[in-house]
Amino acid sequence: MTFQKPSHTFTKIHLKALQTNSFNILFSLSFTVFINTLGFSQEIPKTQTPILPKTENDTMRVTIDVDSLLKPTVNLKETDSTLQDTLPKKKEFLTDVVNYKALGYVTLNQRLKQTTLYDEAEVNYQDMEIKAGIIVIDHNKNLVYAGRLKDSAGVYSQAPTFKQGANLVEPDSIIFNTETKKALIFNSRTEQSGGYIIADVTKKENDSVYFINRGKFTTSENKDDPEFYFLMRKAKIVPNKKVVTGLTNMYIYNVPTPIGLPFAFFPLTKKQTSGILFPTFGQDSRRGYNLQNGGYYFAISDYVDLAVYGDYYTNGSYGLRTESSYAVRYKFRGNFGFRYENLINEERGFPNYSKTSIYNLRWSHSQDSKANPSSRFSASVNLGSSKYYQESVNQINASNFLNNTLSSSVSYAKSFTGEPQVNLSVTATHSQNTRTQQIDMTLPTFQGSVSRIFPFAPKIGTKKGIIDNINFQYNVNAQNKINTTDSLFFTKEMFDDARVGVQQSIPISTNFKVFKHFSVSASTNFQENWTLNTIRKYYDDEENKILKQDLSGFDSFRTYNFSTSIGTTIYGMFNFEKKGQDATIKAIRHIMRPSISYNINPSFDEYYDSFDYITANGDLTRAEYSRFEESIYGSPNKNFSSSLGLNLGNNLEAKVRDRDSTKTEPKKIILLNNLNFSTSYNFAGDSLQWSPVRVSGGTQLFDNKMSVNFGMTLDPYALDNNNRRVDRFNVNNGGSPFRLTSASLNVSYSLSSDSFSGEKEVDQDAIDESVRSGGRADDLFGEPQNFANQRLGDEERDNEKEMDSEFYKFTIPWSLRLAYAVNYSNSSRQNEISSNSLMFSGDVDLSPRWTVGVSSGYDFKNQGFTYTQLRFERDLMSWKMNFSWIPFSQRASWNFFIGIKSGLLKDIKYDKQREPDQRL
Incomplete structure (x- = not known):
């Protein structure tokens, strides 16, 4: 339904046909006019030659230009100057279509030029929307009045709502000028960026400026009776930007408090904005009064921000902390933080006076899986002073006081798809023990691998048998490992004991089935190790002790081994159901996974050297060592071993009656997630051939709310009087097995x-x-x-x-x-x-x-x-x-x-x- 200005209908022109009683006279006059219009005149014929006039020359003649008389006449249309109005045309009252509706009625008063909408009235004009119990439009004054409805009991209902753009105001009544776009709003309530503004009278200047008188600013969700508010005597509001006020003070449950300011500024924004971070106040018996976590927040962009915090103590201690978060949708996200504290304990001159500097660096970065499926970069860094979390006085570190380890990892991985697939990764790691202050780092670790290749697999069909399943792959691992301490961290001395090495391996394996139910696997592995760090040991007669010399230079050694295993899975079911009875426990299923493995590790004596030395007792003794024993991958195996491994895995599940009577199927619960037994026997050993039996297990109870894990070690050998293991079973020594x-x-x-x-x-x-x-x-x-x-x-x-x-x-x-x-x-x-x-x-x-x-x-x-x-x-x-x-x-x-x-x-x-x- 559209609305039109009522003044357009005030003047009405009525056209009626002309009438006469003399039909014959009218017909005759019409016929005469018709004949005269279509008639033509006739000329009289010439009877004799006409007499031509005599022409004489006159000396006083005036020359007339005939051509000028023959020129066609130009039609000129003169404009009356009195018809030209210099005053601008008056702008229409409404420049756009007005949509309106009401549940009760809509009336137009032509005398007062007013339109009234009653009961659930609604008017929409351009970006303005007014809803109220009653709306009156005054066409003479270009005003729109909106208010509530009052019933016979004096109860008001259907309070107006005034919305223009994204701004919503909920007043008791409103007066709006459609020409100037200004408005007077009474007892309004509006939300601005999470805060509520309640004002007795509000003047709307334009779309972006409001002036209020005796307004209340609060963040309480109870708009009718807020538990606290700031009373603003006069204020200017710029929606979604700011509130600037004059004299302002806080009220708590309508009771004034001395908390106030002669003027105030409240930011209103839904975007990140830079601003001051107010500190917290505290007191420390060793450092005095302090300010913590005060600083400034920088809203750099929609993708990254920065917060800078500072701590200050009256004894001279101070701290600095920076926190930054960044994110790009569908690509990556992360955060970065650096913390530094310069702590002074007690006063200078006292025996307990000390001064320490501690720091901590954190960085976390994760890449979206959709960004690049073939490459991935990630980081998780937490490094710094070993005693940072123990000595830091910032309360934000309270939950990390008991941290014993700091660890970091930064890695980049790249995959090259194809047959075979090649995977490469570069990783830098860091591990720090906060108690011993020992730091282990790899800068960096390079890993490469080629996926499994089946040289004898058929081109069509599945792989069957020992030959078809033969496969091999190639792996390479290169490391630059650094062992240092907290005091040498980030100094050039930390690289003095660096170890560099490369390890290459080619594992070859196959698997097949025997007797249908047994799976057999066999594998061999060839390794080649390169290193730049070796040692030489010798006995110095002058100093009478064994000395070690560090050597730098390329060296290598090669090893290989063989292993095979056979295993199967055995299922056992114990049914407790009886005919005619609905037992609580239906059945218990026991799953056993026994396996037997055999391993051969040859002895590589060629990589060992020996030297003679004299003991303190004067005996000549020969010592053996490997020049690779302090290399990054250790020394090769010296002792030949041929061992048999025994493993047994167990799993127990039960089917019980479900407490829900509507369910017909029994409920499956896990009694034991795992119960594992393992041991081995070394055929090549001359004594203590059996290794201890290791038992481990775990389960979940009470709907997986309780987690239980246990383990134990059982040794079959006895101890002598010096509590050393001897080659004698404990059961033969009068003890248990x-x-x-x-x-x-x-x-x-x-x-x-x-x-x-x-x-x-x-x-x-x-x-x-x-x-x-x-x-x-x-x-x-x-x-x-x-x-x-x-x-x-x-x-x-x-x-x-x-x-x-x-x-x-x-x-x-x-x-x-x-x-x-x-x-x-x-x-x-x-x-x-x-x-x-x-x-x-x-x-x-x-x-x-x-x-x-x-x-x-x-x-x-x-x-x-x-x-x-x-x-x-x-x-x-x-x-x-x-x-x-x-x-x-x-x-x-x-x-x-x-x-x-x-x-x-x-x-x-x-x-x-x-x-x-x-x-x-």
Whole structure:
């Protein structure tokens, strides 16, 4: 339906036919006119010659140009100057089509020139959309009025909504000028980039500027009664850009607070913007007052950003941290971080004064699988000072305090498709022990391989038999390995002990079946090793000791071996069903995978040298060594071995009756994922030919919520009085057939109230932060403690759970994670528990908005608690409050935070950190 200006219908012209009573007179006049129009006149014939006039010359004659009289007359049309209007034509009231509708009625008042739409009225004009209970259009004043409906009880309904472009305003009433596009909005509520603006009177200047009087700015989801807001006496709003105000102060539940400013600026944007990162305040007994995690955020582009943080302590300590994330869709994504801290303990002149510098570098890069299927680049780097996580005082590193290892890997892989396929990769690795400060690096490792080639396989059909399955491939591995320490890291001395080597191998194998049920495989492997690092040992008579000389230069050795194995799979079924009975356990299936292997490793004595030396007792003794023993791939095998290996794998499954009565098929559960036994017998050995029996197993219980893994080592030989193994079986020495030398048990269990209803939500950002630093993927060692950083928490987490009863909540949300580990040692009759500890972590929602959590553990051997963290969290709807406490250990501290959850106002907070006084 379209709308047209009513004034166009005020003047009406009516045309009617002319009438007369004298039909004959009218007919005669019409006939006469018709004849005169079509008639032609006749000329009179000439009777005599005409007399021509006499022409005389006149001296006073005037010359007339005949040609000018014969020229055709030019038709000139003169324009009346009074018809030309110099005033501009008045612009139409409406320049576009107006669509309108109403559920009640639509009326047009021609006298007042007004259109009224009643009940669920809607008007759409260009990019403007107004919905209200009643809408009145005044055509004289070019105004549109919109308001609510009021029933007989005085209750208002159908409040207006004014939308122009992407801006939506929900007022009580509105006046809009269709010509100037200005508007007056009363009691409006509008959302701007996650914040709500509630104003008594709002003046809309144009599409991009609003002026308000006594407005309220809040991020509360309760628009009708926000628990907090900033009262702005006068303000200017630029949608999706900014809010500039005059005198502003905070109200909490309509109670004014002294928190205010003479003027304020609130950024409004849905895009990344650069800005200041406000720090958190704290106190350290050894370093004084501090500011942590303050800095600046750089929104460089849509593909990369950069955040620079700084820490400062009043005793002179400082820290610097940079974090950057980058991503290109369908290509790659990653993040980069560098942390540096210059820490000063105590004051200069005191005995405990110390000054240390620690750093940490992290880089993670992953390539999208769709970017390039034949090549892939990835990186996972975590390196730096060995004591960084132990000495760092930044609370974000709390969960990585117990890290013992830092590791890194940067790799590039390329595949060349075809027959055969060639795979190449270059990798740089790093492994760092934070306790011993030992660092192992490979810069780089090159690996290449050619896929398996079947030279005797038929061109058509499947491969059958020992000949058809013969295959070989080529592998090459080259390394530049560096062993250094933390103090020599990134110095030229770290390359002094570098080891370089290349290892090439050609494995040849085949497989076939015998007696239908037995699979046989045979393989041999040829290796060639190149190295640039060898040694020479000799006895120095002057110094009376054995000396070692490092040699540099190319050298090589070659080895080979042979192995074969035969195995099968045996299935056993134990049925418990009886006719006429519905047993709970239907059947148990036992799967056994026995295998026997035989290995031959020749002796390569030609690569060994010897020298004579005199012992302290004066005896002449000969020592043997290999010049390759300190090379990157070690020395070749010296002792000939011919061994037989025995392996037995077990798997137990059960079929039980399903608790769901609607299901007819039984449910399959796993009793034992695996139970493995392995040992070997060396035919070439002169004693102790049997190796210990190794037992390992694991299973999942309680719907895969509990993981159990165990292992043990059983030695068949006895010990002498010096606790050394002797060539005598333990059973022949008056003992049991096997002697338990070691055992281990690991149990992990995760359970929560949501386990019975669904999956529990996890804080994935906090997990990623911990894993990138080399920590655990759970909170058994605690959680990162930078509460002000919204990356480490759910900004808009909804804690409102569905309650089964309005008066009583009989279920309390909770979660529990347990990890138990125990190790037993008895290799030398020590018969002791070498380690026995329990780690646990849990959270309990005491109320819909109170959460208590703890991460700790207990060492049963040393009888003490391990690293402990206590967490308290209070959800204050639009606000959140956190308190974290580490009661003991080197990182004993507490952290308190209260602030607004919304990322728009996250810098409005109170954050205090303090390390307890060491004297207490």
